[in-house]
Amino acid sequence: MSEDRTSIDFTIGSRRLLAVPRNLATVKFSLEDILAGSLPAMGDSETAADGLRVLSVPREHIDALLGSFPDHLAGGRQDYPRHYIDMAGSYEDYLARFSGKTRSTLKRKQRKLAKECGGGYEVTEHRTPAELEAFLDAAIPLSAKTYQARLLDAGLPETPEARQSMLAKAERGEMRCYLLCAGEKPIAYLTLPVEGQTLVYAYLGYDPEWARLSPGTVLQMEALERLFAENRFRYFDFTEGDGGHKAMFGTDSVECASFVLLRKTIANRTLLGAREAFDAAVSGARTLAEKSGALSRVRGLLRA
16 A cells, blocks of 8 residues: 555546645555455555545445545545456457457458558557667657546656656566557557556557547557467456446456545545535536437537
8 A cells, every 4th residue: 555645636527627635545456356355455544644545446345445444534436347358268269259240340440540541550569678668758748649648637657757667567577568650650559567467457548630540449459469469468457447448348347436535624524525516516417418419519528
């Protein structure tokens, strides 16, 4: 369990409107631990100034966890299926899980992108420290263009500490990174740290100018084909949060939740109360937009 400077975010869609900083100890539940039924020790929350940030706790363990912290307030809860790929078998076995229509759609996306690129696209794989340096030099400027970086501050990390951490993992053979290029221009990237027998879906981004050609989907398929061929990994973990991309590529899922546990102070009560009211208002507006048919237009405006 590590303490980090993080924030309680107020977001609409992919746009973060407000971030209130807090010092929280982060507790992560790994996919392998969840599937094995062995959960991490929570430790002493006294090391965290404001409380805990809990990521992907299995739903059946939530009540027990909350009961272990009676002096904390729970808030910002998100429930979702934690999607993952069971990589037992071959890439062909994996593709066979898709419907014929979906397989045809995925292949058409690859062909369409290749045609648009003229002479076809190129995917490079980066494992060693030297290869990772080249990857980061190309991917970080690309990441700055993505809506994740512009709106959510969730692009590829650029700090010297983050780079050194990734290089150390590469030295141990625990990084798989992929870059998709149209000619010599990088248009999509994917980073996958390795934890045990699991590939962790850390960062996927693409140039918004190429979004209509689904470069992220194409890169995901190209990377999976190579990773299955390694015959080393047991799982591909899409981590916390739901989404169409994760649901489509995942083969299985576990019901999980993420939330914060803040110390019972007046400031924290006010903060979580405001966040709950904000989320309720956003949910109501979303329902109204769905009924009126305006939801797709609103999403487009939020990403602009």
